[in-house]
Amino acid sequence: MLRFENVGMRYGAGAEVLRDVTFRLEPGSFTFLTGASGAGKTTLLKLMFLQEPPTRGLISLFGCDLATARRSQFPALRRRIGVVFQDFRLLNHLSAFDNVALPLRLAGRQREDYSHDVEELLGWVGLAERLHAKPATLSGGEQQRVAIARAVVARPDLLLADEPTGNVDADIAQRLVRLFEELNRLGTTVLIATHDRSLLDRTRAKEVRLVDGHLVEMRAQRP
């Protein structure tokens, strides 16, 4: 699914944020990525969802070596990944419905085809009454839920989430984790970067931790 071998990453002439990161995400796995603030969790996620190239090392995604892949292959790879950004990155001029529907439009699906799915998903994340609200009128927690719905709506092969429960209360957080678990049961590989240890305690997921730029396995996935 996803393989890192001796991956290093630095911004400009600065120190390496990630050093010799070697790990793999098995298909259908559920993993939590933890680490202190500034440990490089977001940088690691950026490498995973192809926002940045690594400074060194090898990354293989869906069996495709990114160092030798053609740029024209990247859009198709990216469409197989759902991303929950830490800053949500919603389009402010689109409604909650249209924001969530965006990945389906990019996949070439028609509104008649996806309308029901989008409404159902927004209902699941507790936004059934806010379908046509613009992001500016939504609270931080509501925007986060729209961002999560957008990331999962196309049932991606890989879901990467950066602090997906940072702005919601415990009940909603629990509900969102159930959504991720449900998606995982349907075959999506899930990786969640979080500070929230209570999330880890409620699941049997694997935990990997970033320490001084190195990735350390803290807990294996429990059966």
Added chain:
Amino acid sequence: MNTDREGRILPRWEGAAPLDVVIGVMAFLAALALGASLVAERMAEGWRAGLAAGLTVQILPPAEGASPQWEKEADSVVAVLSTTGGIAKAQALSDADTRKLVEPWLGAGALVKELPLPRLVDATVAPGAAVDLPLLVRRLKQAAPDAIVDDHARWIQRLQRAADTVMWTSWGVLGLIALATAAAVTFATRAGLAANQDIVALLHQMGARASFIADAFEWHYLASALSASATGAAAAGVLFVAAGSLQVMGVEPVPFLPLLTLSPAELAWLVAVPACSGLIALATARLSVLAALGRIY
């Protein structure tokens, strides 16, 4: 792809209003320059055609007063011209008509009345016909020894140069304004793209193909530039139509200068302004988006 029902990928007016005003004003100026160029070309053609379609024969007065012989020469000249191939019409101007011609410059005082003026015979060349001038001169010398043929060549040359200067100057001004309009459209499109850079990055990140993003942007900026420049060109069109209405309202045209009005066919040329603006915006948006996407991973 970008229907309202689906929600447009790009916000419609965000930050674009002042730039639309710039495009509209530049399109207005470009349409005025285009219209003026068409008027200048029409004027130049009119000058050429008017002079080339005629020739004048002068019969110089004898040194001491008018003589019957001199008066008869005008009739002989008309007779020769009437039998010359290519001449459609020949007419001798009366003494009164000739004096009227010099009146604007010399006045109508007693001095002018005593001034010996040549007799003039005005000939019209048939459209498209050529006159064998050397042969005509020889025949006229036999019929009227005091006749001098003026085929307007000197005037045609000068006027042609003046007309060409006016025409090329107006096309040059049009070229400069068109260049400025193109620059304004390009600038507006790039500024809009810069403002929407985060949308480009997000769509790219979500796996949108470069062609999908470029399509969304080029249609957005095509529509924006079209509507702004069409407004500007339409305003210029109204101005030209209004200039034509001045004559209807009794304002007299300035002698030698054409009316700054355009025929329906010439007005149709103004459509080229929004069409070109739209194409420039479309091409700029596409190239800029593809270049921006090429720079990100």
